[in-house]
Amino acid sequence: MSTRGAAYAGQFYPGIPDRLRKEVESLVNKPESLLDAKAVLVPHAGYIYSGMVAGKVFSSVMLPKRFIILGPNHTGRGAALSLSPASGWETPLGVAPVDTQLNQKLLKACLKLQEDASAHRDEHCLEVQIPFLQVLQPDLTFSAICVRTADFSAIEALGHALARVLRTEKEPVLLVASSDMTHYESVDVAAGQDKLAMDRILAVDPAGLYRIVLEKDITMCGFAPTVAVLIACADLGATYGTLIQYTNSGEVTGDRNQVVAYAGIAIN
Secondary structure (H helix, E strand, C coil): CCEECCCCECCCECCCHHHHHHHHHHHCCCCCCCECCCEEEECCCCHHHHHHHHHHHHCCECCCCEEEEEEECCCCCCCCEEECCCCEEEECCEEEEECHHHHHHHHHHCCCCEECCHHHHCCHHHHCCHHHHHHHCCCCEEEEEEECCCCHHHHHHHHHHHHHHHHHCCCCEEEEEECCCCEEECHHHHHHHHHHHHHHHHCCCHHHHHHHHHHCCCCCCCHHHHHHHHHHHHHCCCCCEEEEEEEECHHHHCCCCCEEEEEEEEEC
């Protein structure tokens, strides 16, 4: 298995190791106490826009050494449910190793899941999370899943499979759902739309999130992987979420008419 190269170093985040480490360190907090979370929702825009949300989330929860990171497929390539077959993912901070044992368990647990490198090759939504984990948990291993379907039966199968696998693990595994919220609406419209979606996430209501996103045409790009993660969390006994931060790109650009919004949530 080959290593996946860093496709967005120097674009979404700094491409020079020292600069990247310093930027990540500037974006994380040191809270007095950490949340014991089963999963987190984090955004995936360039660090200048959403890095503060991702950093705050990752530094607000207890981080294990193992992760399953799920996000949407922006490129349109690959299988509906694509598992990265790479042996590791490269960033300017080094190679983060893929958890091959966890990969095999996931493939056996979810027959709809396929190994597919093409879905991951030029996808940014999972890559931008890795430097945060490399800084905060240097001993990490992870599995990476791209979701290119809105079919509820497929999403549901993945969610239940995630829970079945995690129940068999002796060591904790944190689920990471990568998604931005409403795209290219005014600040007020985005806030209203996103509250509908976030209320369902905070209630650990995967079917409700799926329904409200489709009914209200909420442009939450990673709603499908988030639904899968919520299904797994519900199976694992999660009952509520904690909103850590909500913001939008207008806070950086000054444009309040066409924003992308970002939410950071822990599922407990």
